[in-house]
Amino acid sequence: MELIESPLFGRNVFDMRTFCVVTGASKGYGKCIVDHFCKLLAAGSAMVLIARSESLLLDVKNQLEAVRSEILVDIKATDLSKGDEDTFKGILLNSLKNIGKAVEDFDQAVIVHNAASMGDITKKMTEIGSSGNIRKYFDLNVTSVISLNHEFFKLFNRKTVKQVVVINVTSICAIQPFKTWSLYCSGKACRDMLFRTMAIEEPDIRVLNWAPGPLDTDMQVLARSQTGDTDLKVMFEDMHNTGNLLPCEVSVKKLVELLQENTWDTGSHIDFYDI
């Protein structure tokens, strides 16, 4: 029933000096988000790129700095699944130190929870047994997200910046089950509900569950090579062979438009094909 909302609702997200964190930023969709955001964000903004590979992150950082030197870029190579609250706190504080800025140098904070894994997509749920592998999946796709999000909000919240935007990169799998994708579907459903809850808890923050569509990324290579269910595997092969996968930039452009308009219902699940 709260009518409180972000006072900057309707204002272009990219028009503000922004501290922006993107996970899974070294390749695929995350890198594409980073490329586009870097071109659009107000001068004085900073981007913190998190992924596992130091060398890939360095490449991305160099590319961004060549394109637009007035955006500060820091990178952190880490395996999010192994991190805890202290790890994530350290990453954020070090990033501020590395770029020589403080929280009050920014008007807005944006976090894009993009890093994800597929889990075991070769087996039916009844065939997945290893507690260790299941735990590893949820460590990366759920636990680290909550914990990183927490540390981010300890620094950046409506007491310290004018607007906070949280983007959860989700999937149609959060809504619809797919055979042999039980971990991926359930993990995405879990994350959607987490951010739906956050959206009602923090009505003055902008929360988006963004389903980017079937992207032409490494994850799709996995999907069409490893999916245990034959029909689904063939569907992915067909999408690839007939050129029906989305280039990342086509999907990111729609995300950018949403953020420029900044009028989506906070907490909602919006699919590429919805808009």
Add this chain to the structure above:
Amino acid sequence: MELIESPLFGRNVFDMRTFCVVTGASKGYGKCIVDHFCKLLAAGSAMVLIARSESLLLDVKNQLEAVRSEILVDIKATDLSKGDEDTFKGILLNSLKNIGKAVEDFDQAVIVHNAASMGDITKKMTEIGSSGNIRKYFDLNVTSVISLNHEFFKLFNRKTVKQVVVINVTSICAIQPFKTWSLYCSGKACRDMLFRTMAIEEPDIRVLNWAPGPLDTDMQVLARSQTGDTDLKVMFEDMHNTGNLLPCEVSVKKLVELLQENTWDTGSHIDFYDI
């Protein structure tokens, strides 16, 4: 598109010699399920009760045996959150040994995934930081469920018994977010999606996501004493004070009716108030 379904669709679940596993069976809703199932199951059935407390489980076993000695009862005190595939395999094999039966002595297998915890309900999602506590929540409410389910199906499947029934005790929280209940809501959403996926993967198995309604249990005591969101806390207090919580047996009776009819759409989420 499969038209395969359980060949016993529409036949009273309780009419068969059943191997029935119930988690969280020592008190509250789980105990109430066990009490009712014990009275209804065909002679020669067996029930395996899992919970943390040995002494409470022993009490339940004694009560069941006093009511109906022709149902074999075995108990296992264990903390599911600490178990792995080997633990769960051991529990099931030991239970068969303890009751002196083999898989082929049963026509049907039923598993009720009832054990659950609430997670931290005192805080907003942005305030929940401890990776250790988050992981513990998902270990119990998701990881152990997948792993126990897997071991159950290695023994009891459509090659070994005529019908398999899987009941996931879920909640309206799987569908609707509640403030300061982010872990509980996301865990339930996760489990619903797991079992929706399983239902399409195994069309000849009967899967039910059963939301039992607002029960008058220990979990409700937690809800009205610890819920961080004031409005929600007051709502639970009011429900308690005005006698609007459901006695467990009222809810279990509706579950029993569903199982007697055995015609629900497999994988669907059915709420006490839906029927």
